Each structure stands twice: as structure tokens, then as C-alpha cells.
Amino acid sequence: MALPLxxxxxxxxxxxxxxxxxxxxxxxxxxxxxxxxxxxxxxxRPPHRAPLPLWLALLLKRQRRANIIxxxxxxxxSLERILRYETETSPSAFSPPPPHPHTVSVLPSATDxxxxxxxxxxxxxxxxxxxxxxxxxxxxxxLEACSDDIPDPDxxxxxxxxxxxxxxxxxxxxxxxxEGGGVVSLRGVGAMEVAEGRQFVVGVMDGLRKLGxxxxxxxxxxxxxxxxxxxxxxDDDMEME
Amino acid sequence: xxxxxxxxxxxxxxxPLAEDDSQxxxxxxxxxxxxxxxxxxxxxxxATIELLSWPKDGLIERVIDRVKAQIEKVEELTGDMDPKxxxxxxxxQTEVERWKFLIRSFLRARIAKIDKHTLHYLSTPELHARxxxxxxxxxxxHQQLLHEHYLGSFLGSFPQNLQNLNDTAGGISMIGGPDxxxxxxxxxxxxxxxxxxxxxxxxxxxxxxxxxxxxxxxEVVVARWSDVKDLVERxxxxxx
Numbered sequence: 001m002a003l004p005l006x007x008x009x010x011x012x013x014x015x016x017x018x019x020x021x022x023x024x025x026x027x028x029x030x031x032x033x034x035x036x037x038x039x040x041x042x043x044x045r046p047p048h049r050a051p052l053p054l055w056l057a058l059l060l061k062r063q064r065r066a067n068i069i070x071x072x073x074x075x076x077x078s079l080e081r082i083l084r085y086e087t088e089t090s091p092s093a094f095s096p097p098p099p100h101p102h103t104v105s106v107l108p109s110a111t112d113x114x115x116x117x118x119x120x121x122x123x124x125x126x127x128x129x130x131x132x133x134x135x136x137x138x139x140x141x142x143l144e145a146c147s148d149d150i151p152d153p154d155x156x157x158x159x160x161x162x163x164x165x166x167x168x169x170x171x172x173x174x175x176x177x178x179e180g181g182g183v184v185s186l187r188g189v190g191a192m193e194v195a196e197g198r199q200f201v202v203g204v205m206d207g208l209r210k211l212g213x214x215x216x217x218x219x220x221x222x223x224x225x226x227x228x229x230x231x232x233x234x235d236d237d238m239e240m241e
Numbered sequence: 242x243x244x245x246x247x248x249x250x251x252x253x254x255x256x257p258l259a260e261d262d263s264q265x266x267x268x269x270x271x272x273x274x275x276x277x278x279x280x281x282x283x284x285x286x287x288a289t290i291e292l293l294s295w296p297k298d299g300l301i302e303r304v305i306d307r308v309k310a311q312i313e314k315v316e317e318l319t320g321d322m323d324p325k326x327x328x329x330x331x332x333x334q335t336e337v338e339r340w341k342f343l344i345r346s347f348l349r350a351r352i353a354k355i356d357k358h359t360l361h362y363l364s365t366p367e368l369h370a371r372x373x374x375x376x377x378x379x380x381x382x383h384q385q386l387l388h389e390h391y392l393g394s395f396l397g398s399f400p401q402n403l404q405n406l407n408d409t410a411g412g413i414s415m416i417g418g419p420d421x422x423x424x425x426x427x428x429x430x431x432x433x434x435x436x437x438x439x440x441x442x443x444x445x446x447x448x449x450x451x452x453x454x455x456x457x458x459x460e461v462v463v464a465r466w467s468d469v470k471d472l473v474e475r476x477x478x479x480x481x
Contacts, residue, residue: 182447
């Protein structure tokens with residue numbers, strides 16, 4: 001009954017989440033609108049493009065009822081540009097994520113706090129030149145399910161692999177920053193990279209924290225006795241397990 | 242299901258032309274909103290070792306009702322089977338299965354946490370309030386069975402003063418809780434604390450120094466769970 005998995009999504013769960021991303025399809029058959037739990041799907045009339053969640057697009061693709069238009073960032077020219085950015089312009093940090101498609105206005109709105117997979121970052125009119133949060137899973141899924149819809153799929157596959165390696169090295173290098181604790185930014189990281197790196201990163205972090213626990217409590221005590229009274233109200237009982 | 246849902250359903254059946262693409266994109270009607278809330282709740286619950294509060298706005302009850310209604314619809318549709326509706330059924334059922342997976346995994350993740358630290362979550366009123374009614378019943382019964390079993394198999398032959406499972410004598414509690422300081426991956430969702438939208442400010446505690454870091458909207462960071470816990474509860478950050 002109880003879930004036997006450790007904290008954090010497994011790769012297949014990440015792929016499941018990725019399947020909620022919107023993609024653009026070109027239907028090859030008519031299909032009426034369906035009243036799904038998440039709202040009605042658009043009625044499909046060839047050759048009009050329509051946005052669909054990836055899981056449904058894959059279902060239609062498998063039955064040859066539709067073609068999927070690859071997102072602009074997945075095209076070889078875009079991937080080459082990103083790879084160049086990752087290796088030359090910014091050899092230590094990830095390339096920036098795509099800008100948030102919904103700008104924040106004065107009035108609070110439901111789109112303010114929207115995050116992947118519910119952002120339209122992989123539809124046909126998404127921006128190119130940025131890797132969205134689910135880039136690796138989406139790329140792999142599309143390459144497997146509809147390589148005939150993607151121009152130059154072999155090149156895309158190689159580029160994705162190169163990007164993955166460059167970025168994995170950055171992920172591993174980020175553990176250096178973890179040494180002192182605190183908050184470490186991984187701006188631009190992807191979902192699968194988080195899933196892959198989680199055990200390692202969290203393990204390093206927890207291990208270092210436990211090793212440095214006495215030093216940390218000591219520092220806190222010193223700061224309090226130093227009496228510059230910065231109002232640090234944290235209770236400092238670091239409990240060792 | 243409330244009145245706005247019913248109205249929404251009515252307008253949908255009366256005006257089939259309204260279902261074009263643009264409307265679908267903008268439609269944050271309750272189904273889509275619930276899916277987003279459920280996905281976030283599930284990922285949050287899966288990504289940390291501490292039990293989070295049961296969603297207060299009746300989210301889980303609502304999505305379970307939705308799934309039930311949809312299954313009834315499927316049963317009706319199967320009555321008049323013809324090859325055309327067959328594919329529609331596949332689509333509808335695939336979606337239902339996806340929702341069911343989310344709900345089931347969410348509940349199972351919670352049960353795993355309750356199983357692990359049952360007494361911890363039953364020990365204080367604040368922690369107790371995080372559980373749903375059913376979970377409270379489960380946890381209480383689970384603990385009771387466990388205690389009875391322990392008593393019957395070995396605790397019974399111990400001296401009376403050593404039979405407690407929740408002893409706090411000597412300043413050390415027997416009740417273990419999850420490690421509040423464990424590392425988590427979180428994403429900033431933006432904050433409205435200072436009027437306009439800005440980044441979320443995280444007070445990170447480190448070994449050599451403490452510091453405040455502003456986390457942009459959409460930025461993913463690694464932090465200690467205890468430093469970001471309040472922000473996650475307030476909805477200014479989400480776990481990934």
C-alpha cells in the first residue's frame with residue numbers, strides 16, 4: 001500500500017509529468033471535441049493545427065491520426081546555438097530557461113504561478129534557443145515516437161546527447177558550491193537532470209551538513225555571544241540523528 | 242460540483258462553436274486548474290520526506306468526484322458500442338487512468354510517511370492537523386495494532402516503566418521525526434509580499450555563514466527543507 005520509493009520523482013514519473021506538456025499537432029483525420037476531466041479538447045479538423053497535451057498527441061500519432069510539429073527549440077540550428085552557449089559563452093552555468101510566457105500584471109492572475117509542465121514551452125510557437133524544463137524527456141519521447149516529423153532526427157539525437165553530457169558535468173560540478181551549505185542556484189536545470197542528480201546532490205549536502213554540524217553550532221553560538229544582536233531568532237539546536 | 246461547474250457544463254453543450262483553440266488555451270476552468278493543483282500537490286508530496294498539510298480546499302475530494310463521474314460516463318458510453326465511439330473511449334479512459342495514478346500515488350506517498358513516523362504526526366496538534374480524517378483514523382488504528390503486537394510479543398515482559406513507546410525522559414524523545422534539514426530541490430514561484438511581483442527571498446543557513454538569497458520566478462535551487470518549508474506552505478515555492 002504505502003509507496004516504497006525514496007523522496008523525489010523517478011525518471012518514469014518525470015516522463016509522466018512531461019506528457020502533460022502541450023504540443024502542436026496537425027491532424028490527419030477529423031476528431032470531435034472530447035469532454036475530458038481537464039477540460040474539452042479542441043475539435044480536430046485537418047489541416048488546422050491544434051494544441052494537445054503530449055500524451056494525447058502520442059496516442060493520435062501512434063494510430064497515424066495526426067502528426068506532431070516539433071517545438072522550435074528542438075530543431076538542429078537552435079540546439080547548435082544552445083550547445084555553443086553551454087560550452088563557450090557560459091562554461092560553468094546552465095543556459096537560461098525560456099522566459100515565462102505569462103508576464104505578471106498588477107492584478108494577481110492564475111497564470112502568475114504557473115510552472116512546467118503547464119507552460120506552453122513546447123508548442124509550435126514557443127521560443128527557440130532556450131531549453132525548457134522538460135527538454136530532455138520531451139526530445140527523447142518525440143525522437144522515439146515521431147522521428148519522421150522531426151527534420152534531421154539523427155543530428156538532433158547527437159546534439160541532445162552532447163547537451164546532456166555538457167550539462168551533466170555542470171550538475172556534478174555544482175556540488176562544489178554545496179560545501180558551505182546555504183542556497184545553491186541551479187537556474188536553467190531540467191527535470192530529468194534533477195531526477196538523476198538528486199540522490200547524489202542531496203547525499204553530498206546531507207553528509208557535509210552532518211560533518212559540519214559542530215562547526216555550524218559553534219559559529220552560531222559565537223555570533224550570539226558576540227552580541228551584535230542581529231536578531232537571529234533561529235533556534236540553534238542542531239539535532240543529530 | 243458547484244453551480245459554476247454546472248453552468249460551465251451547460252454553456253458547453255449549448256455552444257459547440259465556443260470550443261475553438263483560443264478558448265481552450267485560456268480556459269483555466271476548474272478541470273484544468275484542479276489538474277494543475279493536483280500535480281503540484283503530488284510532486285510536493287513526493288519530493289520531501291516530511292508530510293505536508295492535506296489540501297485544505299477539498300481538492301482531493303473534488304478530483305475523486307470528478308473521476309467517479311467520468312467513469313460513470315464511460316460506463317454509459319460502453320452501452321452503445323460502435324467503432325466510432327471506441328476511440329473516444331480510449332482517449333477518455335487513458336485520461337482517467339492518468340488522474341487515478343496521480344491520486345493514488347499522492348495518497349500512497351502520504352501513507353508511507355505516516356507509517357514511518359506515526360507517533361510523530363500524532364504527537365502535537367499542529368502535526369495532527371496535517372492529516373485528513375481518514376488518515377487520522379488510519380494512523381491511530383495502525384499505532385494501536387502495532388502497540389498491541391509489541392506488548393504481546395515482547396514489551397509485556399519488560400518492567401512497567403520501560404513499556405512506553407513515547408518516553409521523553411532525560412530530554413531525549415523516543416519519537417523520531419523526519420530530518421528537517423535534508424536537502425530539497427525547490428522552484429521559486431514569485432512573491433507578492435512587496436506589492437508587485439518579485440523573487441522569493443530565502444534565508445539560507447550554511448556552515449560558515451547564513452545569507453539571504455533572492456530566488457527568481459521559475460528558478461530552481463537546492464536548499465535545506467527547514468529553510469524553505471514555510472515558503473512551500475505559503476505557495477511561494479514548489480518542490481521539484
